[in-house]
Amino acid sequence: xxxxxxxxxxxxxxxxxxxxxxxxxxxxxxxxxxxxxxxxxxxxxxxxxxxxxxxxxxxxxxxxxxxxxxxxxxxxxxxxxxxxxxxxxxxxxxxxxxxxxxxxxxxxxxxxxxxxxxxxxxxxxxxxxxxxxxxxxxxxxxxxxxxxxxxxxxxxxxxxxxxxxxxxxxxxxxxxxxxxxxxxxxxxxxxxxxxxxxxxxxxxxxxxxxxxxxxxxxxxxxxxxxxxxxxxxxxxxxxxxxxxxxxxxxxxxxxxxxxxxxxxxxxxxxxxxxxxxxxxxxxxxxxxxxxxxxxxxxxxxxxxxxxxxxxxxxxxxxxxxxxxxxxxxxxxxxxxxxxxxxxxxxxxxxxxxxxxxxxxxxxxxxxxxxx
Amino acid sequence: xxxxxxxxxxxxxxxxxxxxxxxxxxxxxxxxxxxxxxxxxxxxxxxxxxxxxxxxxxxxxxxxxxxxxxxxxxxxxxxxxxxxxxxxxxxxxxxxxxxxxxxxxxxxxxxxxxxxxxxxxxxxxxxxxxxxxxxxxxxxxxxxxxxxxxxxxxxxxxxxxxxxxxxxxxxxxxxxxxxxxxxxxxxxxxxxxxxxxxxxxxxxxxxxxxxxxxxxxxxxxxxxxxxxxxxxxxxxxxxxxxxxxxxxxxxxxxxxxxxxxxxxxxxxxxxxxxxxxxxxxxxxxxxxxxxxxxxxxxxxxxxxxxxxxxxxxxxxxxxxxxxxxxxxxxxxxxxxxxxxxxxxxxxxxxxxxxxxxxxxxxxxxxxxxxxxxxxxxxxxxxxxxxxxxxxxxxxxxxxxxxxxxxxxxxxxxxxxxxxxxxxxxxxxxxxxxxxxxxxxxxxxxxxxxxxxxxxxxxxxxxxxxxxxxxxxxxxxxxxxxxxxxxxxxxxxxxxxxxxxxxxxxxxxxxxxxxxxxxxxxxxxxxxxxxxxxxxxxxxxxxxxxxxxxxxxxxxxxxxxxxxxxxxxxxxxxxxxxxxxxxxxxxx
Numbered sequence: 031x032x033x034x035x036x037x038x039x040x041x042x043x044x045x046x047x048x049x050x051x052x053x054x055x056x057x058x059x060x061x062x063x064x065x066x067x068x069x070x071x072x073x074x075x076x077x078x079x080x081x082x083x084x085x086x087x088x089x090x091x092x093x094x095x096x097x098x099x100x101x102x103x104x105x106x107x108x109x110x111x112x113x114x115x116x117x118x119x120x121x122x123x124x125x126x127x128x129x130x131x132x133x134x135x136x137x138x139x140x141x142x143x144x145x146x147x148x149x150x151x152x153x154x155x156x157x158x159x160x161x162x163x164x165x166x167x168x169x170x171x172x173x174x175x176x177x178x179x180x181x182x183x184x185x186x187x188x189x190x191x192x193x194x195x196x197x198x199x200x201x202x203x204x205x206x207x208x209x210x211x212x213x214x215x216x217x218x219x220x221x222x223x224x225x226x227x228x229x230x231x232x233x234x235x236x237x238x239x240x241x242x243x244x245x246x247x248x249x250x251x252x253x254x255x256x257x258x259x260x261x262x263x264x265x266x267x268x269x270x271x272x273x274x275x276x277x278x279x280x281x282x283x284x285x286x287x288x289x290x291x292x293x294x295x296x297x298x299x300x301x302x303x304x305x306x307x308x309x310x311x312x313x314x315x316x317x318x319x320x321x322x323x324x325x326x327x328x329x330x331x332x333x334x335x336x337x338x339x340x341x342x343x344x345x346x347x348x349x350x351x352x353x354x355x356x357x358x359x360x361x362x363x364x365x366x367x368x369x370x371x372x373x374x375x376x377x378x379x380x381x382x383x384x385x386x387x388x389x390x391x392x393x394x395x396x397x398x399x400x401x
Numbered sequence: 402x403x404x405x406x407x408x409x410x411x412x413x414x415x416x417x418x419x420x421x422x423x424x425x426x427x428x429x430x431x432x433x434x435x436x437x438x439x440x441x442x443x444x445x446x447x448x449x450x451x452x453x454x455x456x457x458x459x460x461x462x463x464x465x466x467x468x469x470x471x472x473x474x475x476x477x478x479x480x481x482x483x484x485x486x487x488x489x490x491x492x493x494x495x496x497x498x499x500x501x502x503x504x505x506x507x508x509x510x511x512x513x514x515x516x517x518x519x520x521x522x523x524x525x526x527x528x529x530x531x532x533x534x535x536x537x538x539x540x541x542x543x544x545x546x547x548x549x550x551x552x553x554x555x556x557x558x559x560x561x562x563x564x565x566x567x568x569x570x571x572x573x574x575x576x577x578x579x580x581x582x583x584x585x586x587x588x589x590x591x592x593x594x595x596x597x598x599x600x601x602x603x604x605x606x607x608x609x610x611x612x613x614x615x616x617x618x619x620x621x622x623x624x625x626x627x628x629x630x631x632x633x634x635x636x637x638x639x640x641x642x643x644x645x646x647x648x649x650x651x652x653x654x655x656x657x658x659x660x661x662x663x664x665x666x667x668x669x670x671x672x673x674x675x676x677x678x679x680x681x682x683x684x685x686x687x688x689x690x691x692x693x694x695x696x697x698x699x700x701x702x703x704x705x706x707x708x709x710x711x712x713x714x715x716x717x718x719x720x721x722x723x724x725x726x727x728x729x730x731x732x733x734x735x736x737x738x739x740x741x742x743x744x745x746x747x748x749x750x751x752x753x754x755x756x757x758x759x760x761x762x763x764x765x766x767x768x769x770x771x772x773x774x775x776x777x778x779x780x781x782x783x784x785x786x787x788x789x790x791x792x793x794x795x796x797x798x799x800x801x802x803x804x805x806x807x808x809x810x811x812x813x814x815x816x817x818x819x820x821x822x823x824x825x826x827x828x829x830x831x832x833x834x835x836x837x838x839x840x841x842x843x844x845x846x847x848x849x850x851x852x853x854x855x856x857x858x859x860x861x862x863x864x865x866x867x868x869x870x871x872x873x874x875x876x877x878x879x880x881x882x883x884x885x886x887x888x889x890x891x892x893x894x895x896x897x898x899x900x901x902x903x904x905x906x907x908x909x910x911x912x913x914x915x916x917x918x919x920x921x922x923x924x925x926x927x928x929x930x931x932x933x934x935x936x937x938x939x940x941x942x943x944x945x946x947x948x949x950x951x952x953x954x955x956x957x958x959x960x961x962x963x964x965x966x967x968x969x970x971x972x973x974x975x976x977x978x979x980x981x982x983x984x985x986x987x988x
Contacts, residue, residue, distance in 0.1 A: 059852045071781045078779065082772045089768045092743045093761055102683075102750045109403065109938035110684035110749035119744070120688050120737070127736035131729035131775060138725060138779040145781060148718050233784075288554040289648060291713060291788060295854030298785040302714040304649060305553055306642020309715050322863065326713075326788040326856045328547045329554060331475035334859030 054080025064296035064317040067145040071298040146234040232310035244280035252290030252303040255336040265359035271340045274348035280312040291327035315342040404932040405907045411931035412914035433518035439504025446496040453487035461877035469860035477860040478545030485548035490573045497669035508912035509602045511593025511928040516586040524579040531572035538562035552640040581615035602934045606693040607672025610700035622658030656707035664703040670807025681757035682749030685935040688741040695734035728778035755829025759810035766802025791851025817901030828890040835883035842876025
């Protein structure tokens with residue numbers, strides 16, 4: 031029996047749809063999701079993956095079927111049918127992609143809003159904010175919010191101006207160090223720059239937290255080739271990012287020398303750290319574990335080794351860690367950060383562990399940096 | 402009489418006597434013949450392609466193991482920086498526009514040369530020195546800030562190579578602007594009488610769109626690079642936050658050119674595929690106007706999508722949304738083209754020779770790159786994959802799976818016309834299969850690598866990514882090896898291949914209406930359009946009115962009722978060659 035082609039097309043369409051739906055949900059291409067935002071982004075990706083699979087199979091299927099079914103048979107030198115076009119068909123296949131991309135756009139827009147990308151950015155476009163504006167920035171807000179469980183642990187005496195300048199102070203310390211002297215000479219931004227504190231590009235609070243201050247802040251500084259994290263209101267500066275589970279955190283990200291990018295694949299979040307600007311990320315980690323934190327923007331020869339770990343722990347473990355760190359910090363000031371802070375080491379010293387891993391010795395490194 | 406016979410018969414007087422064989426020395430001279438210049442472009446850029454390929458192979462060799470052990474990390478940065486710069490500025494852009502554009506545009510529109518032949522030659526001759534200059538940077542410390550050369554990194558790295566990079570890209574940009582002006586004027590003013598806009602082959606539409614884009618966008622890149630060179634050499638602070646500069650401004654300027662550059666790299670090949678498919682499918686192109694106008698739409702939209710490269714770099718939210726939507730909208734004209742191509746091959750009589758295989762490979766691979774392109778346009782998802790191997794995979798599917806497959810399709814299709822010799826089909830197919838396998842092995846796993854968390858531009862990576870990287874590296878080697886059959890085939894066939902007839906593929910466009918290779922001024926007389934460029938399969942009596950050749954020809958009558966020529970003939974232009982003698986001296 032000959033199956034009518036319309037039924038065949040219908041069957042193929044059904045199979046195509048089912049395969050796409052299944053693969054869109056079961057592609058297994060993404061790492062685990064460890065933040066509330068990540069789940070939303072994964073859902074968007076799955077939706078796009080479903081559509082993409084369908085489209086991919088359709089196009090490749092047509093090409094392969096055409097190559098087999100319509101290939102020129104030996105001895106047949108005639109031409110194909112002179113079909114020039116078909117207006118309804120062309121309208122249809124203009125309309126379908128238009129509707130699809132419109133749909134994806136709206137969905138993306140919504141997800142972007144849900145993760146906090148769309149909330150009004152009062153000071154985002156302001157260049158060189160006034161002093162009052164600066165006072166409204168992260169640290170100031172923190173000082174006002176001593177009521178929350180976490181903030182209560184912070185020294186309330188910390189004045190607004192102190193915390194807000196935390197990043198800058200830290201960077202100044204780094205800049206004073208001999209290891210970064212050459213950058214200080216070549217790129218002394220943050221010292222005299224009028225633009226310090228310009229905030230731009232941020233993932234802000236999720237809609238349900240609109241208008242609220244984040245539960246706590248971490249100042250993140252990228253420098254060749256390490257990340258520094260300082261916890262405002264404490265003296266703690268660390269080379270690993272510790273975060274309490276389920277608490278909304280806001281990262282104030284800045285860069286010391288060149289552009290870096292803060293990326294935690296498990297959080298699905300990325301934000302460039304731009305010298306002369308402050309960028310922000312606000313999110314809630316929701317899964318205990320250790321995740322890689324990677325610099326995603328080319329930042330120099332050792333860009334590949336510029337990574338560290340984000341440790342999401344229970345609020346109790348986090349408090350313990352913070353207390354421990356504070357103890358050390360109070361006695362040794364910034365020394366604690368040395369383990370990961372390249373500021374107090376020469377390039378060669380800092381890179382020694384990586385260098386041995388990479389099979390190059392200190393001399394090679396030395397010559398690399400001085401030719 | 403088939404359309405092909407009709408077209409050939411109408412153009413018999415347009416043939417030259419005997420082709421004047423171009424002496425080999427001609428190819429090393431300051432020739433103003435567009436065909437010589439086209440071949441100069443193609444051969445020169447192909448050599449740069451091989452150099453870029455060697456660099457890419459070195460990059461993949463480094464990435465075969467998680468440790469940074471093959472080259473020093475800063476050398477690695479130079480390798481991928483120069484690889485990208487060579488491939489973009491010295492291979493795909495000049496091969497597509499300069500090479501095929503120069504060779505084909507005057508032939509396709511029935512002109513004797515480009516509008517400004519000397520300018521054309523200058524545009525070519527500044528490319529080899531610029532390329533050598535770029536490569537010479539390896540002697541003094543090659544640039545290592547990526548092909549994007551973002552400040553402050555490019556400024557603080559202190560490598561002399563950065564300055565060399567800027568100068569070399571500036572020179573290449575100049576060449577591109579000169580070529581663009583030439584194409585615009587040529588296509589606008591020098592079409593053979595009787596060829597209205599809608600009788601023009603689609604490659605010319607694509608070149609029109611490309612040239613407009615190059616003309617508008619390239620000067621912005623030049624501006625960005627000049628400011629960057631001031632920052633680098635004079636100590637100004639256009640992009641330096643210390644002095645009130647802003648590194649993000651550079652990114653805006655850079656991508657204002659470099660995103661359109663992606664379309665400068667792909668539009669000519671969209672055009673070429675639209676030429677190749679109908680010939681080998683023996684069917685008219687499906688939706689001529691849709692394809693032609695979608696090129697213009699892509700060209701326009703291409704100018705307003707640049708900030709999608711900067712979703713994570715500190716752009717305001719509204720800006721991200723605007724650029725997300727414009728970027729997504731580009732999928733519509735692109736989709737129109739892809740579906741039209743599919744409809745063109747559907748139901749045809751496909752001759753699966755090397756040119757056709759590469760053209761179909763082009764569609765197939767480009768679609769993968771296009772789909773991932775829509776994905777990365779979605780801001781929330783792009784935030785995750787920006788600057789990862791997902792993007793590396795995406796861009797290679799577009800530029801290698803698209804542009805390079807397109808270049809090869811063009812090589813196999815027009816080689817008989819260019820050299821007067823046929824290529825060996827068997828070796829062409831070996832080339833195609835090796836390339837398809839190697840390409841997909843090298844780049845498909847990169848999607849997963851990026852999604853899982855491997856960032857790009859790194860010499861050492863997390864050992865958990867080793868397996869996929871080894872697959873990529875093996876794929877890259879296969880890809881490198883796949884070039885060998887092509888080089889051997891092309892060299893051997895050029896010297897000793899079987900002689901090519903004037904019209905080996907029975908094409909209808911005008912380049913096939915002259916000898917292979919064409920004589921110096923292409924056509925003895927202005928060629929006559931007896932059919933539309935894609936009127937295949939309309940050779941029977943039902944659809945055609947034959948007009949004796951000695952009568953004044955009206956293309957509308959000569960062509961069948963379905964011919965494109967009927968679509969919109971230009972009544973102001975006489976179709977008979979004798980009526981046009983007065984016009985030809987105006988050229």
